[in-house]
Amino acid sequence: MDETSRTSGPGRLLVAVYAVFALAACSRAIVQLITRFDEAPVAYLLSLLSGVVYVIATLALARPGPLWRRVALITCTFELVGVLAIGVLTLIDDGDFPDETVWSNFGQGYLFIPLILPVIGLYWLRRTAPADRLTQG
Amino acid sequence: MSSILSGAVIAVGLVSSIWSVVLFARARRASNVMLLVLLGLELLLLIQLVIGIVRVAGGERPEETATFLSYAASLLLLLPAGVFWSAADKSRTSVLVIFIACFAVVVMTARMFQIWSTVGG
Numbered sequence: 001m002d003e004t005s006r007t008s009g010p011g012r013l014l015v016a017v018y019a020v021f022a023l024a025a026c027s028r029a030i031v032q033l034i035t036r037f038d039e040a041p042v043a044y045l046l047s048l049l050s051g052v053v054y055v056i057a058t059l060a061l062a063r064p065g066p067l068w069r070r071v072a073l074i075t076c077t078f079e080l081v082g083v084l085a086i087g088v089l090t091l092i093d094d095g096d097f098p099d100e101t102v103w104s105n106f107g108q109g110y111l112f113i114p115l116i117l118p119v120i121g122l123y124w125l126r127r128t129a130p131a132d133r134l135t136q137g
Numbered sequence: 138m139s140s141i142l143s144g145a146v147i148a149v150g151l152v153s154s155i156w157s158v159v160l161f162a163r164a165r166r167a168s169n170v171m172l173l174v175l176l177g178l179e180l181l182l183l184i185q186l187v188i189g190i191v192r193v194a195g196g197e198r199p200e201e202t203a204t205f206l207s208y209a210a211s212l213l214l215l216l217p218a219g220v221f222w223s224a225a226d227k228s229r230t231s232v233l234v235i236f237i238a239c240f241a242v243v244v245m246t247a248r249m250f251q252i253w254s255t256v257g258g
Binding site: 008009010012013015016017019020023024027028030031034035 | 201204211219223226228231
């Protein structure tokens with residue numbers, strides 16, 4: 001498959017779902033930061049970070065070119081690591097996370113979509129990878 | 138928040154979601170009739186936002202007022218963005234972008250309804 005097919009067809013759907021999550025994570029984080037930052041600054045800043053990463057991932061998945069492909073790879077990987085790390089942390093200790101982020105409990109509050117989404121994203125990037133990249137890696 | 142209005146939003150949102158899946162199955166693109174229905178749904182969302190603001194300003198406060206209002210406002214972005222993103226691509230799957238937008242409208246409106254049920258509680 002050539003590089004342009006990455007942003008077409010099923011890639012459009014991926015971008016759409018990412019955009020919804022970018023919106024959800026960012027608006028949630030902004031509300032948390034404005035209304036009760038003092039309660040759990042770490043969790044809320046993490047919330048904002050996840051939102052920003054979703055925005056960058058959305059843009060990167062929507063744009064053609066090897067640079068954006070690389071950015072998409074990095075952000076999708078970051079999300080996967082983030083949702084797994086925060087998932088485990090919230091499982092071990094509720095005390096550190098008095099309020100939910102999109103990644104808490106492996107994204108349970110969002111139907112586990114935050115856990116599934118980066119996996120699908122990484123799969124899609126792999127599937128649409130230019131042929132020379134595949135032979136290299 | 139009005140339960141009749143949110144009920145209508147959820148109903149139209151679900152019908153449009155199913156409709157877009159049917160269009161995908163039959164390898165069709167969004168018709169003008171569908172775009173008109175989506176325009177109607179967008180108007181309902183606008184009325185929903187206005188009613189929400191008026192009732193909050195009138196002193197009715199759900200537990201998560203800020204979240205409630207941010208949902209009501211964010212909802213307005215979904216359908217225009219979905220229709221635009223769907224129309225900009227000629228592939229068969231692009232009609233499913235409308236499904237995602239409509240389904241997100243349904244989920245977010247249901248969540249708003251849930252938040253509103255804490256008023257006075």
